[in-house]
Structures are given as structure tokens and as C-alpha cells.
Amino acid sequence: MSATAMNRDVPGIYHKAGSLRAERRWALWVAYISLTVAAIIFLAPPFYMLITSLKGSAEIAGMTGSPWLVRSPTLENYVNIITSPMFQRFMLNSLVITACVVALTMVVSVLAAFALARMRFWGSQMLATGVFLTYLVPDTLLFIPLYQIVGGLGLLNSIWGLVLVYPTLTVPFCTWIMIGYFASIPKELDEAALIDGATWPQMLWKIFIPVALPGIIAATIFAFTVSWAAFVYPTAFVTTPDQMPLTIGVVSQLVRADTFAWGQIMAGALMAALPPVVIYAFLMDYYIAGLTAGATKG
Amino acid sequence: MAEVSLRKIVKAYEGDVQAVKGIDLEIADHEFCVLVGPSGCGKSTTLRMIAGLEEITSGEIAIGGTVVNDIPPRDRDIAMVFQNYALYPHMSVYDNMAFGLLLRKFPKAEIDRRVKEAARILDITVLLDRKPKALSGGQRQRVAMGRAIVRDPKVFLFDEPLSNLDAKLRVQMRTEIKKVHQTVRTTTVYVTHDQVEAMTLADRVVVMNHGIIEQVGPPQELYHRPATRFVAGFIGSPAMNFIPARLENGAAALNLVLADGSVLPVPEDRTARYKSHAGRAVLLGLRPEHLTEPREGRGTYADIAIQPEVIEPMGMETLVHFHLGEARDLCARIDPTLDAHPNTPLRLTADMAHMHLLDPESGRVV
Structure with missing residues (x-):
């Protein structure tokens, strides 16, 4: 008697197969509930920011009624912040820093990952692990020695100091992501390219980068987010307002002594969050997993 | 080029x-x-x-x-x-x-x-x-x-x-x-x-x-x-059969004596080639297509009685798997119209003209 036939005779086991639909329904319910809870937890703060940014100073100070509702919505905070030369400066600083950091990070980590993943050389494995280990050192610890270095280079109070130090946060992780992506590209693809006449740089440029594009996009998003949202390093290295990025600029310049311009802070923070959202939305369209499909027998 | x-x-x-x-x-x-x-x-x-x-x-x-x-x-x-x-x-x-x-x-x-x-x-x-x-x-x-x-x-x-x-x-x-x-x-x-x-x-x-x-x-x-032996066994499908035997001097020509005592004659034209191995243990190599149902004609044939273990009808031929004393996994190719059944004695003929003789120690074909 076969195992399947035996199962049919045992009550419960065979029956269970029929309840797949019910199990699926349960799984869906659990998924919906937990996702909804998670969405509420994560979306409540930005929603609160949005509500507050639409209120006038009087309404915020009034503290009457529900703080989740706006009685007389106004764009005054947005107008104030956009027209403020200070805010424009912060935005520009953040854009310059992030663009430079992302470019620098991607060049370094793609080249490093290609070498570590593909050009077999003595110690490459150890180096790859070493690169990742540096990521495990938190920036709250690193900023002290880095302060010395940045100071020594005369780059304190300068966005270029930040451009120099942010890659210590982004390069290790991006290199690690790229090593993983490059390692997943079949070895025969480089061999085919080598035989077809490609040099190593041509192989990287014409084969690896296009094939590993989803990985490169993931790494770019990571580098962008880290650089845009960095807080510890600018707090430590920049004190002059005209060199501040958005993250610390909004906080430090919109709080005068103990007066918090809440409406403007919220409007500024929301607008600061806009570029990452745009980048995500734009890059996600290109983030198609499984680009290697069809290269080899799969 | x-x-x-x-x-x-x-x-x-x-x-x-x-x-x-x-x-x-x-x-x-x-x-x-x-x-x-x-x-x-x-x-x-x-x-x-x-x-x-x-x-x-x-x-x-x-x-x-x-x-x-x-x-x-x-x-x-x-x-x-x-x-x-x-x-x-x-x-x-x-x-x-x-x-x-x-x-x-x-x-x-x-x-x-x-x-x-x-x-x-x-x-x-x-x-x-x-x-x-x-x-x-x-x-x-x-x-x-x-x-x-x-x-x-x-x-x-x-x-x-x-x-x-x-x-x-x-x-x-x-x-x-x-x-x-x-x-x-x-x-x-x-x-x-x-x-x-x-x-x-x-x-x-x-x-x-x-x-x-x-x-x-x-x-x-x-x-x-x-x-x-490696090439003999690797090339050809099903693989060549290797049967342990002794090469003995017979009355007229050489003979191969299998473990069960059955005697297979070696074609006369091979005598000179194999003579130096007389009296020694050898391996008889025979491809499945040279181990078939009994047939008439000129040549050196030897009858072998076997007990088929598995019969595989392929359409154009039938493969018979069997063992002969120590020699396991042997295979014969027989006429598909022939009535063969597992565990039912069957007589086969070895076409000795296509035999190979191997030295079991060196693994080389003699």
C-alpha cells in the first residue's frame, strides 16, 4: 500500500488538504491586520507632521481640540520656509553633499565589489569580510577620531568635510551589497566576455553593471538615504549655518532659544523628506528583480 | 582555422x-x-x-x-x-x-x-x-x-x-x-x-x-x-561485459574456462596473440550485441546458459540482464520476438569472433 493511499485511511490527514482555502483566508487576515498596524505606527508621525505644518502658529499654540485635526488650514509655514534663504541654503547643501556622496560611494563600492567578487587575488576573502566589519562600527563612536581627521584636513564647518566622511558609512554596506550581486552573476558570463575579447574594465562596464543594475539601484537608494538623513556627523562637524545640511539646519535654526517654530519645523521636515520619496518612486520602477533571467539554464 | x-x-x-x-x-x-x-x-x-x-x-x-x-x-x-x-x-x-x-x-x-x-x-x-x-x-x-x-x-x-x-x-x-x-x-x-x-x-x-x-x-x-578496460567499458551502451575466466591450452586451440566450468573456444586466429597468457586468469570482454540468441552460421560460437534477472524490451531489440557466477551486471541483446522471461532459463550464444581478452592486472586489452 502506498503512502498516499494510507493517508487517505487516516482521518484528519487527508481531510486537511481540503481546508487549504480556509488556511489561506486565515493567513490573509493575519497579514492584513499586522500590516495595517505597522502602517498606522509608521505613518502616524508623518501624518501628524503634515497636520501640524498646515496649522497657523496660533492654532498650534492654542492646544484646543484634537491635535489630529486642522481647523483653519494654511500654507503659510510652507511659504515661509520655501522663501527663507536659510532653508534654500540647507536644501542646496544637502543636495550637493548627497549627490557627491552617492557618486563617490557608487564608484568606490562597484569597483571594490567587482575586484573582491571576481578578480581572485590573495586575501580577497579576508578583505571582503574586513570591509563589512567596518560597517559594524557605529558612527556615534567613529565621529570622535574622525573629528581629529577632518579637523586636521581643515574641513571642519564645511560641506566637503561631510562629503569626505559620509562614505565611511555608505561604502562598506554598498560594497557588501554589490559583492552579493556580482557573486550571483554566473562565472561563465565573465568567461564568455573574456573570450569574446573584453578587458576587465569592459567586462565591468558592459556586462556586470547592466546585469547587476537592481543591486546598484538598491545600493544607490541606501547611499542616498544614509547621506540625506545623516545626523551625527553634521552635528559634530558643522556649526556654521550656511554649511549645514537640512537634517540639522531645520532643527538648529528653527529653534530660537526655547521658542520652537513647530509649524515651520514640520513643514521643513516634510519637505526634507520629499527627495528620498521622489528617488524611491523613480528608482523603484527600474528596480526589476531577476534581470539575470535567461543568462544561463535556470 | x-x-x-x-x-x-x-x-x-x-x-x-x-x-x-x-x-x-x-x-x-x-x-x-x-x-x-x-x-x-x-x-x-x-x-x-x-x-x-x-x-x-x-x-x-x-x-x-x-x-x-x-x-x-x-x-x-x-x-x-x-x-x-x-x-x-x-x-x-x-x-x-x-x-x-x-x-x-x-x-x-x-x-x-x-x-x-x-x-x-x-x-x-x-x-x-x-x-x-x-x-x-x-x-x-x-x-x-x-x-x-x-x-x-x-x-x-x-x-x-x-x-x-x-x-x-x-x-x-x-x-x-x-x-x-x-x-x-x-x-x-x-x-x-x-x-x-x-x-x-x-x-x-x-x-x-x-x-x-x-x-x-x-x-x-x-x-x-x-x-x-576503461575504454572498453566506457565506450558503448550498454557497456561491454567483463567475465572472469582462465585461458587454458585446449587440444587444438585455446579455451576460456569460466568459473562455473563452462568452456568457451577462442577463435584460432587469435591463438598466437593470446598464447603468452595461457594458464592465467583473464577477463573476457564481450559486447551485449555479441551475446545473443543462438544462431547458425560460420564462426566461433559458444553456448551459455543463463537465468535472466531483468528483461528490457527496447522495441528494436530486447536487453537481458543477468549474472554469471561472480560476474554481475551482464547484459545481452536478443531478438525482440524471442520469448524471454525473468528467472526462466535462457540459452545465449557468445560470438567469440568479437571477443576481447583483458589482463585483469594491467587492465589492458591483450
Whole structure:
């Protein structure tokens, strides 16, 4: 008697197969509930920011009624912040820093990952692990020695100091992501390219980068987010307002002594969050997993 | 196009593991040479050394008379087809085929002409705009071949190109590869573990085992005149039967005495060849097609009584599996109309004119 036939005779086991639909329904319910809870937890703060940014100073100070509702919505905070030369400066600083950091990070980590993943050389494995280990050192610890270095280079109070130090946060992780992506590209693809006449740089440029594009996009998003949202390093290295990025600029310049311009802070923070959202939305369209499909027998 | 010479080629890995142990091989211009052997025999390593994808520990490889030991793959003027196709996934079929020519800075018109010509030969013209992921396994393998053909290289290297295809497609592509070779006549080195592929495709088969060449020769020669037990057992499907026996001096000629006491006469014309082994333990090698139902005619036949264990009707023939004393996994090919049943005694005839005699110690055919 076969195992399947035996199962049919045992009550419960065979029956269970029929309840797949019910199990699926349960799984869906659990998924919906937990996702909804998670969405509420994560979306409540930005929603609160949005509500507050639409209120006038009087309404915020009034503290009457529900703080989740706006009685007389106004764009005054947005107008104030956009027209403020200070805010424009912060935005520009953040854009310059992030663009430079992302470019620098991607060049370094793609080249490093290609070498570590593909050009077999003595110690490459150890180096790859070493690169990742540096990521495990938190920036709250690193900023002290880095302060010395940045100071020594005369780059304190300068966005270029930040451009120099942010890659210590982004390069290790991006290199690690790229090593993983490059390692997943079949070895025969480089061999085919080598035989077809490609040099190593041509192989990287014409084969690896296009094939590993989803990985490169993931790494770019990571580098962008880290650089845009960095807080510890600018707090430590920049004190002059005209060199501040958005993250610390909004906080430090919109709080005068103990007066918090809440409406403007919220409007500024929301607008600061806009570029990452745009980048995500734009890059996600290109983030198609499984680009290697069809290269080899799969 | 060119000839390929391998002289005393050794490939050793760390820890003194030798994958290839000093092989010599001359492959003529236009020749289709197949390296065949079980996995780990060094055939793929040898091919990869010819391609320049593996460094040579010692020895010399020459392509078209030029020693290529220190020449990178791109300057060896070779093209390679991989087992898993290795197509560039982000490029169309056309671009995949044109890539090598583009890197070599061929004029656009020439690239176009070559790609279209190769596509016509391989019957993939309608696929030129597609991406590899939109192709079937067989189509992908054609594209991989197309990529090799457009380059018009000195040598084609094939690394088990059909292993990933299903049985039917494999046979079809085998014919296709042979057809292409008959058209373009490029010197070809082809690696496979499938002896049927080796037999059907090759001008010359190189049988490898444990990093050495066991025998080199045209398919028919390997089949009919194997030099070693390994070649005798590897080439041919089902494999040759090996039956332990003693070679005895008979009244008129030599006889083989099996463990169960049955006596098989050795054809008279072999007496001189085998005489020195008289009185010694030997292995009788007989292919399944020479172990058949009793038949009439001239020749040296010997009857053997067996007890079939498994009967496999193949349509055009029936395979009978049995054992004979110590000799297990023996196989005979009989007429499909014959009534044979498992565990029912059956009489077979050994066609001794096609026998092989092997020295069990050296493993060489006498």
C-alpha cells in the first residue's frame, strides 16, 4: 500500500488538504491586520507632521481640540520656509553633499565589489569580510577620531568635510551589497566576455553593471538615504549655518532659544523628506528583480 | 582555422592534486575532436586551458603553431560554447552575437552581415530581437553557437553544450552541431561525458580518465579495438561485459574456462596473440550485441546458459540482464520476438569472433 493511499485511511490527514482555502483566508487576515498596524505606527508621525505644518502658529499654540485635526488650514509655514534663504541654503547643501556622496560611494563600492567578487587575488576573502566589519562600527563612536581627521584636513564647518566622511558609512554596506550581486552573476558570463575579447574594465562596464543594475539601484537608494538623513556627523562637524545640511539646519535654526517654530519645523521636515520619496518612486520602477533571467539554464 | 597541439600538459591545484597529468595531443586543422570521460577526468580542465581560462602548470599549448601559454583568452582567437549558455541577459540575441565583433571594432556592416549569416545557418533569424529570457533552452544554445560562429575563430571550444537540454532536444542539437561543423569546418574541441555524443560527433575521440588520455582514435576504432578496460567499458551502451575466466591450452586451440566450468573456444586466429597468457586468469570482454540468441552460421560460437534477472524490451531489440557466477551486471541483446522471461532459463550464444581478452592486472586489452 502506498503512502498516499494510507493517508487517505487516516482521518484528519487527508481531510486537511481540503481546508487549504480556509488556511489561506486565515493567513490573509493575519497579514492584513499586522500590516495595517505597522502602517498606522509608521505613518502616524508623518501624518501628524503634515497636520501640524498646515496649522497657523496660533492654532498650534492654542492646544484646543484634537491635535489630529486642522481647523483653519494654511500654507503659510510652507511659504515661509520655501522663501527663507536659510532653508534654500540647507536644501542646496544637502543636495550637493548627497549627490557627491552617492557618486563617490557608487564608484568606490562597484569597483571594490567587482575586484573582491571576481578578480581572485590573495586575501580577497579576508578583505571582503574586513570591509563589512567596518560597517559594524557605529558612527556615534567613529565621529570622535574622525573629528581629529577632518579637523586636521581643515574641513571642519564645511560641506566637503561631510562629503569626505559620509562614505565611511555608505561604502562598506554598498560594497557588501554589490559583492552579493556580482557573486550571483554566473562565472561563465565573465568567461564568455573574456573570450569574446573584453578587458576587465569592459567586462565591468558592459556586462556586470547592466546585469547587476537592481543591486546598484538598491545600493544607490541606501547611499542616498544614509547621506540625506545623516545626523551625527553634521552635528559634530558643522556649526556654521550656511554649511549645514537640512537634517540639522531645520532643527538648529528653527529653534530660537526655547521658542520652537513647530509649524515651520514640520513643514521643513516634510519637505526634507520629499527627495528620498521622489528617488524611491523613480528608482523603484527600474528596480526589476531577476534581470539575470535567461543568462544561463535556470 | 588552425591545428591545436598539447604538449606534456599538466594542471596541478594546491595540495598537489593533479587534474591533468601530462597529456599530449595533436588536433588537426578542421578536425572535430571530442574529449570524453567521467566527471573529474580532466577533460573540462584541458578545454579551459586551451581557452586560457585556466593557467597551465607545465607544458605547452599551441594554436595554429603559436604557443599560447601566456596569451590571454581574447587574443587566442577562439570561441567557446558553455554548458549553461552564458548569454548576456541584458542584450538581445543580435547584440549577444555582435558583442565579440563590436569589441574587436569590426565595421557595422560587416557585423550585420556576419550576425545575419550565422542566424541563417542556425535558423534563429526570427529571434534576433529577443532577449535570452524569452528563448527556450534549445534556442539559447543556438544563440550561444551563433556567438561562436560570427567570430569565425581559429578554434571552437564546446564545454558539454548539450548537457542541459532534454533528451529529444539533445539528439536534435547534436545533428545541428555536426551540420554546422560540416558547413564551417572550424577546428573543434568538444568536451562531453556522454559517449554517444562523442561517438556520433567526433572525427577522433579522446578518452580521458584520472587526468590521463586512455586512448585516442576514430569512434569505430575505439569501439572495436579498445586499448584498455576503461575504454572498453566506457565506450558503448550498454557497456561491454567483463567475465572472469582462465585461458587454458585446449587440444587444438585455446579455451576460456569460466568459473562455473563452462568452456568457451577462442577463435584460432587469435591463438598466437593470446598464447603468452595461457594458464592465467583473464577477463573476457564481450559486447551485449555479441551475446545473443543462438544462431547458425560460420564462426566461433559458444553456448551459455543463463537465468535472466531483468528483461528490457527496447522495441528494436530486447536487453537481458543477468549474472554469471561472480560476474554481475551482464547484459545481452536478443531478438525482440524471442520469448524471454525473468528467472526462466535462457540459452545465449557468445560470438567469440568479437571477443576481447583483458589482463585483469594491467587492465589492458591483450
